Amino acid sequence: MPAAHSGWCVRICLPPLSSQYMHCCSGSNVPSSPPGVTALLSQSPVVHVIKKFNFLALPPANLQQFQGWQNSQPFPVCSMGNSTSRLYSALAKTLSSSTALSQHEEYLQPSDHEPLDPKDLLEECQVALQDRPARLHREFVQLQSDIRSPTFRVMQWNILAQALGEGKDNFVKCPMEALKWEERKYLILEEILLYRPDVLCLQEVDHYFDTFQPILSSLGYQCTFLAKPWSPCLDVEHNNGPDGCALFFLQDRFQLVSSAKIRLSARSLKTNQVAIAEILQCSETGRLLCFAVTHLKARTGWERFRLAQGTDLLRNLDSITQGAKIPLIVCGDFNAEPTEEVYKRFASSSLNLNSAYKVLSEDGESEPPYTTWKIRPSGESCNTLDYIWYSQNALQVNSALGLPTEEQIGPNRLPSFSYPSDHLSLVCDLSFNDCPDRS
Known part of the structure; x- marks a missing residue:
């Protein structure tokens, strides 16, 4: 993972969502963003950088140009466990999938999601929550x-x-x-x-x-x-x-x-x-x-x-x-x-x-x-x-x-x-x- 943009990920916002919540900013708002992305940001009137959740959003008009850059780069994703976790892998696969980027208004499912075992994921959740109090018991x-x-x-x-x-x-x-x-x-x-x-x-x-x-x-x-x-x-x-x-x-x-x-x-x-x-x-x-x-x-x-x-x-x-x-x-x-x-x-x-x-x-x-x-x-x-x-x-x-x-x-x-x-x-x-x- 390149250190220049470590900890950041890109999320493509598909219509009609993008027009509802993106706000204007310039490429300079993105610390250490790759040059191709910075150029896209400075050209775009609808870009929202969300620092707390570590991702930036691009409008659909830039999908094709950005996708070419993304396919040539290893890319970090939002925190969802360490790099060996199944939750992390599922999100990484989604965010790096060109199939996922090509879906539009109907939000169709990417076809290449790697199947996950619910028992393994449950165990992983429980490990992540081991320092929390016991959950509510229900039968x-x-x-x-x-x-x-x-x-x-x-x-x-x-x-x-x-x-x-x-x-x-x-x-x-x-x-x-x-x-x-x-x-x-x-x-x-x-x-x-x-x-x-x-x-x-x-x-x-x-x-x-x-x-x-x-x-x-x-x-x-x-x-x-x-x-x-x-x-x-x-x-x-x-x-x-x-x-x-x-x-x-x-x-x-x-x-x-x-x-x-x-x-x-x-x-x-x-x-x-x-x-x-x-x-x-x-x-x-x-x-x-x-x-x-x-x-x-x-x-x-x-x-x-x-x-x-x-x-x-x-x-x-x-x-x-x-x-x-x-x-x-x-x-x-x-x-x-x-x-x-x-x-x-x-x-x-x-x-x-x-x-x-x-x-x-x-x-x-x-x-x-x-x-x-x-x-x-x-x-x-x-x-x-x-x-x-x-x-x-x-x-x-x-x-x-x-x-x-x-x-x-x-x-x-x-x-x-x-x-x-x-x-x-x-x-x-x-x-x-x-x-x-x-x-």
């Missing part, structure tokens, strides 16, 4: 004993955008050291690797291209990302780009049939919240399923706005599933308690949806007491905001991951050295109510 609650059709695991999680965690959310009881990306990324990956979902739905993803897409692609997932049009992450100095929703599925379990990226509306006006909906075909049974991920508007006072967004999402999903002919699973941070109208709208919709985590309650009708628990300057908040909705006429919940107790979470709440987000992950195993022949 699955088994709900069905006579399961005749194949099961699939779904994970819903607002992982907390890095820029918001460090710059805007003001978790007054959480030490800044616990929020540093250098270790927090391992906690997030460890949680995903522990439960190994077949379908993974994430919100507040602002490290998609440099972390989640390359790593999860190497684990066999197909990946889709949709950024918020005006992400609050962009207001934070040294941000890593806009946050958004992401949907991942294991390609040995499902094949993609169709994908829709949705910008949610409220009374015909486009909003800042988004959703992804994908129809997948189960490899084992040949049956179709629709998975959707979303993140509705936050904060008290926006209840009617969330209702309008939720109504628009239901309208879109009704069309995509052909009037509920295709079974549906909707994962999201709805920023709404079960008493809110948007929750009631989902529970009473013609799509016949039920909330998966209600099965953990004694009466089967109550949501968990919390899915997020945090302390901010305004006070402590303990709320149920996250849900996995499913078509109850076609699917059943076989097991669900239990939630940690108040004692396990601790007096400083979330996030913490033991848990990387202010939201808890929701994980459940589902299956079809019946399993007809593929014919």
Whole structure:
């Protein structure tokens, strides 16, 4: 690795992302950058150097010129372990791949990701986190004993955008050291690797291209990302780009049939919240399923706005599933308690949806007491905001991951050295109510 630019990497920002968060600067802002890159930077009106995360970004117009230089140079990448680690290798391969540079608006997966063993990666995460306190202990609650059709695991999680965690959310009881990306990324990956979902739905993803897409692609997932049009992450100095929703599925379990990226509306006006909906075909049974991920508007006072967004999402999903002919699973941070109208709208919709985590309650009708628990300057908040909705006429919940107790979470709440987000992950195993022949 040339010493002249040691510790730096280049990330190509593909449209439409680049126009949303790049800012002007000159080539002189880049310490010891190679001459070819310096020339490109001084010519470009849209270049953003992000020193904290050790990479610079170039607009799509410079892809061809820069790619010729990059292919002739050994190139460093963002810190993700030492040079012998599997995480490091996966990221290095992605960032040095000419295939990766040629992908455009649809963010297709590079075809040459080296497969990685999830057990090895989990072990590596645990080694990296060995000085941290023990993680929250959670166990699955088994709900069905006579399961005749194949099961699939779904994970819903607002992982907390890095820029918001460090710059805007003001978790007054959480030490800044616990929020540093250098270790927090391992906690997030460890949680995903522990439960190994077949379908993974994430919100507040602002490290998609440099972390989640390359790593999860190497684990066999197909990946889709949709950024918020005006992400609050962009207001934070040294941000890593806009946050958004992401949907991942294991390609040995499902094949993609169709994908829709949705910008949610409220009374015909486009909003800042988004959703992804994908129809997948189960490899084992040949049956179709629709998975959707979303993140509705936050904060008290926006209840009617969330209702309008939720109504628009239901309208879109009704069309995509052909009037509920295709079974549906909707994962999201709805920023709404079960008493809110948007929750009631989902529970009473013609799509016949039920909330998966209600099965953990004694009466089967109550949501968990919390899915997020945090302390901010305004006070402590303990709320149920996250849900996995499913078509109850076609699917059943076989097991669900239990939630940690108040004692396990601790007096400083979330996030913490033991848990990387202010939201808890929701994980459940589902299956079809019946399993007809593929014919």
